[in-house]
Amino acid sequence: MSKKHIVVLGAGYAGLRTVKQLQKKNLDIEITLINKNDYHYESTLLHEVAAGTSKADKICFDVVKVIDDKKVRFVKDTVELIEKDQKQVKLASGQTISYDYLVVALGFESESFGIPGVNEFAYELVNIPTAERALAELDKNLANYQHSQDPKDLSVVVCGAGFTSIEYLGEITNRIPKLADKYKFPANQVKITCIEAMPKLLPMFTEELSDYCVDVLEKRGVEFIVGTPIKEIKETSVVYEQNDELKEVEAHTIIWTTGVRGSSVIGASGFDERRGRVMVNSTLTVPEHEDIFMIGDVSAVMDEASGRPYPTTAQIALAQADVVADNIEATLKNQPLTDFVYQSKGTVASIGNNNAIGNAFGKNFKGFIASAMKKGIVDKSLLQVGSPSVMFKKGKFDFYH
Numbered sequence: 001m002s003k004k005h006i007v008v009l010g011a012g013y014a015g016l017r018t019v020k021q022l023q024k025k026n027l028d029i030e031i032t033l034i035n036k037n038d039y040h041y042e043s044t045l046l047h048e049v050a051a052g053t054s055k056a057d058k059i060c061f062d063v064v065k066v067i068d069d070k071k072v073r074f075v076k077d078t079v080e081l082i083e084k085d086q087k088q089v090k091l092a093s094g095q096t097i098s099y100d101y102l103v104v105a106l107g108f109e110s111e112s113f114g115i116p117g118v119n120e121f122a123y124e125l126v127n128i129p130t131a132e133r134a135l136a137e138l139d140k141n142l143a144n145y146q147h148s149q150d151p152k153d154l155s156v157v158v159c160g161a162g163f164t165s166i167e168y169l170g171e172i173t174n175r176i177p178k179l180a181d182k183y184k185f186p187a188n189q190v191k192i193t194c195i196e197a198m199p200k201l202l203p204m205f206t207e208e209l210s211d212y213c214v215d216v217l218e219k220r221g222v223e224f225i226v227g228t229p230i231k232e233i234k235e236t237s238v239v240y241e242q243n244d245e246l247k248e249v250e251a252h253t254i255i256w257t258t259g260v261r262g263s264s265v266i267g268a269s270g271f272d273e274r275r276g277r278v279m280v281n282s283t284l285t286v287p288e289h290e291d292i293f294m295i296g297d298v299s300a301v302m303d304e305a306s307g308r309p310y311p312t313t314a315q316i317a318l319a320q321a322d323v324v325a326d327n328i329e330a331t332l333k334n335q336p337l338t339d340f341v342y343q344s345k346g347t348v349a350s351i352g353n354n355n356a357i358g359n360a361f362g363k364n365f366k367g368f369i370a371s372a373m374k375k376g377i378v379d380k381s382l383l384q385v386g387s388p389s390v391m392f393k394k395g396k397f398d399f400y401h
């Protein structure tokens, strides 16, 4: 009997971890990993690249360096379509790859919610090229003020006040004083505005932690405008609604971090999806397609304890990968599959390099301790998807700065 062919799409947290777990098992299988780039990037650190506090190579590493090339074939290509009835995947190069079992881990894209002007005028943070474009725009505008004296060059609007927005604000507010010296602009005239539709910020944290975070950022000059949906992005301004009135903040740097959706390949391939996410079975297979596992940000998994789907996070993507590798083994051995159950170990959001808020082990943390915890989480994930050497080269060990 020929070897079963396992094809994994995406070398992010979910896909790369699945491959690393599968290659450890002594299974008589062929494994193919397909990814758009020949590198993995730590999506959870994209805000640092966009703010200029980390270089892109600090948050990336080569995929082939952490996989076993005797067990895994790596294909650098872009997935265009999953043809589930033919059990094959179509790639941008024109190649078609057949599978016996498929693991879909294609991650997230930016969500515009149909708001006019987002795609034309705002900068999103979803991969390395978009983060680098956002950085170039920020630096260009701040540097330009010296010649233009236009206040819009010193005005930054961050759209959304979720996790990514807060972490980005933490980084830029750390870096702007240094840029002010470099580009000779008055740091106290930089205007940073964060506009959020929901009335409550960071609902995953207690009010005390969320207030602490807002207070830290306000002291660094950020103005929060909350409970105010964004209606339009224009070339040099953001339009929002407040008390039934349309208002506008002028800015040359407009960052779009209001939320993400799953890969558009999922909808194009005819899966039953919502915002690029498929509600999978508790074993992480796709209903009516037991040969397809879907994990990470393209999946929604019901948390039976809360009655709501689990959030889409890197921590959960990594935990799902472990279950998928076990479930592929169980399938091949005709054994029962395991249900995915996740017990959150906590959440930590950074506010720049040496401050953060978080909860873990039923306790709340803020400041330096929370920041050290965040760095520990980053290092652990580099170990889980990379290797000890990747962790030592790319990890965060500057706990005191």
Ligand SMILES: Cc1cc2nc3c(=O)[nH]c(=O)nc-3n(C[C@H](O)[C@H](O)[C@H](O)COP(=O)(O)OP(=O)(O)OC[C@H]3O[C@@H](n4cnc5c(N)ncnc54)[C@H](O)[C@@H]3O)c2cc1C
Binding pocket: 009, 010, 011, 012, 013, 014, 015, 034, 035, 036, 037, 040, 041, 043, 044, 045, 046, 047, 077, 078, 079, 080, 105, 106, 107, 108, 125, 126, 163, 164, 167, 263, 265, 295, 296, 297, 298, 312, 313, 314, 315, 316, 317, 348, 349
């Ligand atoms: C700035 C930021 C901060 C965050 N902070 C946290 C945090 O602190 N904690 C946390 O748990 N989560 C955090 N998240 C969320 C977390 O990053 C995602 O939940 C996680 O990356 C999902 O993992 P994934 O494997 O599904 O997708 P990804 O890690 O995005 O991987 C998807 C992979 O698929 C590849 N790919 C995409 N499309 C194609 C295609 N068509 N063909 C081939 N390859 C393709 C991509 O290049 C990528 O390598 C953060 C997200 C952002 C943006």
